[in-house]
Amino acid sequence: MNCKDFTACMEGFIDGDVEKDIKEKCESHIKECRSCMEKAMNFEKCIEFFKCCMPDAKPPEGMKGWMSRFMAQCCENEKTETKEGKTSTGCCN
Amino acid sequence: MLCQIKIGCILFKIKFVYIGKGTNKVKNKKERFLSLFKEYESKIYNFIYRMTQNEADAQELTQEVFIRVWNGLDELRSGSSPAPWLYRIASNVCLDSFRRNKHTSKDKPLEMGDESLYDAKIPLIEDEIYKAKMAECIKGYIMTLPEDYRAVILLHDIEGFKNSEIAPMLDISLDAVKIRLHRARGKLREILSKECQVLYDKKGEIYCEPKKKTN
Numbered sequence: 001m002n003c004k005d006f007t008a009c010m011e012g013f014i015d016g017d018v019e020k021d022i023k024e025k026c027e028s029h030i031k032e033c034r035s036c037m038e039k040a041m042n043f044e045k046c047i048e049f050f051k052c053c054m055p056d057a058k059p060p061e062g063m064k065g066w067m068s069r070f071m072a073q074c075c076e077n078e079k080t081e082t083k084e085g086k087t088s089t090g091c092c093n
Numbered sequence: 094m095l096c097q098i099k100i101g102c103i104l105f106k107i108k109f110v111y112i113g114k115g116t117n118k119v120k121n122k123k124e125r126f127l128s129l130f131k132e133y134e135s136k137i138y139n140f141i142y143r144m145t146q147n148e149a150d151a152q153e154l155t156q157e158v159f160i161r162v163w164n165g166l167d168e169l170r171s172g173s174s175p176a177p178w179l180y181r182i183a184s185n186v187c188l189d190s191f192r193r194n195k196h197t198s199k200d201k202p203l204e205m206g207d208e209s210l211y212d213a214k215i216p217l218i219e220d221e222i223y224k225a226k227m228a229e230c231i232k233g234y235i236m237t238l239p240e241d242y243r244a245v246i247l248l249h250d251i252e253g254f255k256n257s258e259i260a261p262m263l264d265i266s267l268d269a270v271k272i273r274l275h276r277a278r279g280k281l282r283e284i285l286s287k288e289c290q291v292l293y294d295k296k297g298e299i300y301c302e303p304k305k306k307t308n
Contacts, residue, residue: 011275015249017256046282047250053231054251059138060152067130070160071123 001025006036014043126163129175134159136252137183143247144187146236154190158183180252181262184244191240234284238277245270246277 006029012018013026030037137158142151161182169178235243244263248254249270254262256270263270 011278012271015256015274017271046278046285050231050250050281053228054143054235054247055228056135056139057142059135059155060148062152063134063138063155066156067127067159070156070163071127074163 001029003029003033003036006030006033007039010036010040010043014040014047122166125169125171126159126166129162129179130159133175133179137179140180140183140247140252141187143235143251144240144243145190146232150190154183154186157190158186161186177254177258177262180248180254184248184262188240188244230288234281234288237284238280242273242277242280245273246281249274250278 006013006026009018009022009026013023018026030040134155138151138155141154141158142148145151145154158179162179165182169175235246238246241263245259248259248262249256256267256274259270260267265273
């Protein structure tokens with residue numbers, strides 16, 4: 001594998017999305033080629049950097065209240081539908 | 094007579110067992126739903142928030158996701174991982190919303206990005222003061238990606254799904270996932286290299302700051 005071949009499949013290699021033989025060729029290439037090794041490391045760092053810039057936020061408190069109301073609404077619907085002879089939706093259990 | 098009583102008993106038992114199973118199924122549905130909500134509320138909210146970059150939209154669309162989850166819970170086989178199914182619903186809800194509200198990006202189909210960022214020889218700098226600003230910056234850049242590309246890069250690089258898992262979530266081919274991921278990353282690199290000065294701190298972690306504008 002040369003540098004051009006490595007560049008072409010680097011993304012798949014880093015994502016773990018290449019066949020075993022390609023993976024092995026990539027691994028042996030970067031052991032010998034410092035430039036491609038650095039390129040691969042920079043690529044990984046870019047992805048890590050991107051992840052760091054996207055920290056998790058806490059969902060708004062209103063979500064829990066909404067869920068309670070949603071379940072209560074389901075229960076109301078179920079009572080009405082059961083009276084009409086329809087199958088239970090399961091909210092009241 | 095005895096035979097009729099026996100048949101009656103058997104029918105009663107069958108009916109009893111049937112009702113019992115029905116009740117369990119129904120009870121399981123509520124339990125499964127609440128358990129999914131507990132485990133995935135934050136994950137789905139964050140995915141949608143990253144897609145929309147708007148808290149109110151994220152809250153409303155997360156609720157829509159869970160309404161669809163409740164209505165379609167029977168589709169989820171017990172024992173199978175719920176994550177791909179939930180993210181499929183979440184992606185659909187987001188993309189439907191973008192289409193409804195015409196939040197479409199005006200970007201042309203993405204071209205290949207500039208590879209130079211990977212080759213750059215970047216000086217080591219220890220200052221971390223810009224990290225919060227940097228995060229804001231990146232969020233803005235993410236929003237410049239077309240929604241379907243944004244969905245792929247978020248599902249892959251942030252949520253950690255494989256390309257083969259993303260393809261059925263978005264109803265696109267595996268090759269389409271790979272192309273979109275490659276182009277979305279390329280586009281981000283291009284914006285970064287154009288708008289930002291990319292640096293490494295002492296630990297070798299990458300960070301950036303806006304390039305100074307010259308008049």
